[in-house]
Amino acid sequence: MTSAALHISNLCYQYGERLALDKLNVDIAEGEFFGLLGPNGAGKTTLMSLLTRLLKPASGEINVFNYSLNTHGNQAMRQIGVVFQQSTLDLDLSVSQNLEYHGALHGLSPKEVSARIQQELARFELGDRQHDRVRDLNGGHRRRVELARALLHRPKLLLLDEASSGLDIDSRANLNAHVRTLCKTEGIAALWTTHLIEELHDQDNILILNKGKCLAQGEAKTLQEQHKAKDLPALFSQLTRSVV
Amino acid sequence: MTISAYYYCFVGILKREMTRFLQQRSRFFSSLVRPLLWLAVFAAGFRSALGIAIIPPYETYISYEVYIAPGLIGIILLFNGMQSSLSMVYDREVGSMRVLLTSPIPRAYLLICKLLATSLVSLFQVYAFIAIARLFDITPPLMGYVYLLPAALLPALMLSALGLFLSSVIRQLENFAGVMNFIVFPMFFLSSALYPLWKMRESNEIIYQICALNPFTHGIELIRFALYGQFNLQAFSVCIATTLVFLALAIFGYDPKHGLLKRKAGGD
Structure with missing residues (x-):
């Protein structure tokens, strides 16, 4: 059941x-x-x-x-993991910085966050974009980052x-x-x-x-x-x- | 949630504030240029117009530059508090505030972390300013630089709490011009930042009373006394009380039951 x-x-x-x-x-x-x-x-x-x-x-x-x-x-x-209608990423931070911030807000240790970021970015084929500023990503990539972020705290x-x-x-x-x-x-x-x-x-x-x-x-x-x-x-x- | 989870949360918020601050170099320089202009230009003009009597905590006659230095530290903290408020309103407009508000960590704790992080960022600017101010013969005793840390932190918290509260009631970024006109400038000019209160009293008793009630005056006096190794209990008490009031109002404002979030939410 x-x-x-x-x-x-x-x-x-x-x-x-x-x-x-x-x-x-x-x-x-x-x-x-x-x-x-x-x-x-x-x-x-x-x-x-x-x-x-x-x-x-x-x-x-x-x-x-x-x-x-x-x-x-x-x-x-x-x-709960959330992806809002309006993008909630910080455009001036990099992909990994956005994810680190989210991990911290869920009380995860930096070590744990770092490992999970690698996993999630690999899952969404964003590994090579982790140091890029979100501002430089296209709409599709930003959405994938938001989904990766929503999944970060499992x-x-x-x-x-x-x-x-x-x-x-x-x-x-x-x-x-x-x-x-x-x-x-x-x-x-x-x-x-x-x-x-x-x-x-x-x-x-x-x-x-x-x-x-x-x-x-x-x-x-x-x-x-x-x-x-x-x-x-x-x-x-x-x-x-x-x-x- | 464990204690370490709360710690990681604070570190994460502080790191984000620091990263954003370091990325916005123009913000750092403009925050220094503003008080340095006052020091180099305004103070030079006023030095001859205003005589400063011996008033606590000073033990001798001082130059006008020495007198306004704590007020200029105050202006850094005041503008930083408003800057953080502005960025909170911006975060809410662009949506990134939701990341903070949907955290499983209690909202009041998140707001306190945000407050502390913003205040700590302000202190970097304060120390950069006071280091440059030595070129203008503003040389408090060495221990004054140590006492300055907690003494500037408290007004920084107070002004950031004010900013946080304002961000919970301001609907749009456009309303910030009103904040500058009706809060920042009156707070600064109706304080002991530029003139000692006794001088104000000589010219107008009502304005003196307003200045004496202004919590920003007490923030400046706390810094002024600390720079010369003294503790101003009255200023300390007013700053603590004001910080708690503004923080409580901000927490109330960010409560989905009462505050702006309820009024601001869309109708879809």
Whole structure:
């Protein structure tokens, strides 16, 4: 039996009078690649901010590997690796300096960090760029550095907030494939938020979010059958009533 | 988390601040040019206009350059505090602040580390300035240079805490012009940096009272006394209390339940 990597129940958040998330429920198992699909303004980034403690929920519960984010936030955060929509790398530092800083913020010793940096950079074929300033890297490489950084402290849950935005088609596909491989080979759970339908597969468990509300949740293929949609874009369009 | 994890965290934050500081050489030179200009140009002009009586901690008549040296150390610390605030706002705008805020280490500890790291970087500039100031006959006793270390560290912490607090309430980089006009300049000019308080009192009692209440005045006096081997308890107490207040406000400001993060977060 697999334990829940992420369990969200009745999560609500509002900006003033505007409800940004309304009673959201999500369960992600270990090793699962979970897709959160929603148009701009759906509440995806708000959810990410709540999952990373940048915001505090109005109500509801978030548990990461049975650690409540509310009562055991620091233990929960140790299990999480994050890639934000907006790049969070320090452009003036080198690739390895950015990773060293992240390692220090997770309380890792310099020796341990140094060894892990070599491993992660080798995994993402960035070994020869470690002394380059991030400013000198292209968008695809920067994203790979962010993913390497997110994995540095060996998290069991990866949160990726529109991580492929701004990348070309090949880089996007590569990043998506990398994350799927991590789920399969290392048992890492991933929450992949996107508004790009082609990044999700029929076998993926997905949640379609619009204006803070969950419109549908389950295996993408099953949802298509339930709603008599010919494919995922048609399902998304049907549920959100937006042009795809 | 073990104690060593907290230590590695502090070292990591300090290393990042140092690396960024060393990369920005222009920042280092401009932080030195500002007080040196005051010393070389402003002080030369004011020397004849202002007579300085014998006031503690000085035991003899002193030149105006000697009088304003602690104030110019203060200006280095003040501008550094604001610089760190500016860089925090910039980090938040470009997103790199999230790396700090999503650490599993308690946020209050991270902010204290950031505060300490910024303050230690300021001390490098202070010692560079005081070394060059010897060329202007500013030669405190040798032990003064030793006492200067803790005495300058405390106002550095106080001003960095102010900067940290400001960064938690300032929405955009553009608002920094307001900080310069409404905080930095009044703090500097309404202090004992350029003129002794008794002179201020002779001309205007209200302005004197404001200067006496200004925590920056106490930071400067703490440095002034330390440079001549003396301890100013009142200045020390005011600096400690002000640091704690600003730090508490900054921690409150960076709490996702209350502060700017809540107001600033996007709506997606």
